[in-house]
Amino acid sequence: MKANRIIIALLLVIAAAVAEHKTAAVLISNFKSEPRIISLAFQNAPWKGATRAQLFRTDDTHDFEKIGGEIPDAAGSRLRLEVPQNSVGLVQLVSQDGAG
Numbered sequence: 001m002k003a004n005r006i007i008i009a010l011l012l013v014i015a016a017a018v019a020e021h022k023t024a025a026v027l028i029s030n031f032k033s034e035p036r037i038i039s040l041a042f043q044n045a046p047w048k049g050a051t052r053a054q055l056f057r058t059d060d061t062h063d064f065e066k067i068g069g070e071i072p073d074a075a076g077s078r079l080r081l082e083v084p085q086n087s088v089g090l091v092q093l094v095s096q097d098g099a100g
Contacts, residue, residue, distance in 0.1 A: 011036060011083060022047045022095030028081070029088045036083045042093060050096035053079065059087035 011033055017024035026040060045051050053071040058064045067089075071079065083089060 011038070013038075017046050017093075024093040026091040026093075027088070028083055028091075030083045031086055033083075033085065035085050038081050038083055040079045040081060040091065042077060042079065045093065045095070047095040052094050052096050054092045054094075055079075055081065056090045056092070057084075057087060058089075059084050064090075 012029045013026065015024065015026045024045065028038070030036065042051065042053065055067045056064050057067045071077070079091065081089060081091070
């Protein structure tokens, strides 16, 4: 598993990928910063083929709920995310096919 961590102002962004399971995740937390809009680029996944993305959020009005629709092929695309104050978001990336 490979993990990267970036601190942007007072946001914490952690990404990890598990090539064998064909999954990856990006965790974004915002506890002290003002609400932000960030852009995530998905590229160089450790698998070949299409990648599905889903977003989950925990905040004042969501309890680890799926936010918005699914992105059927996120590979090579940019996802614009609202990151409210006092929230945690999880972007889950999953390979769409069994080929590695």
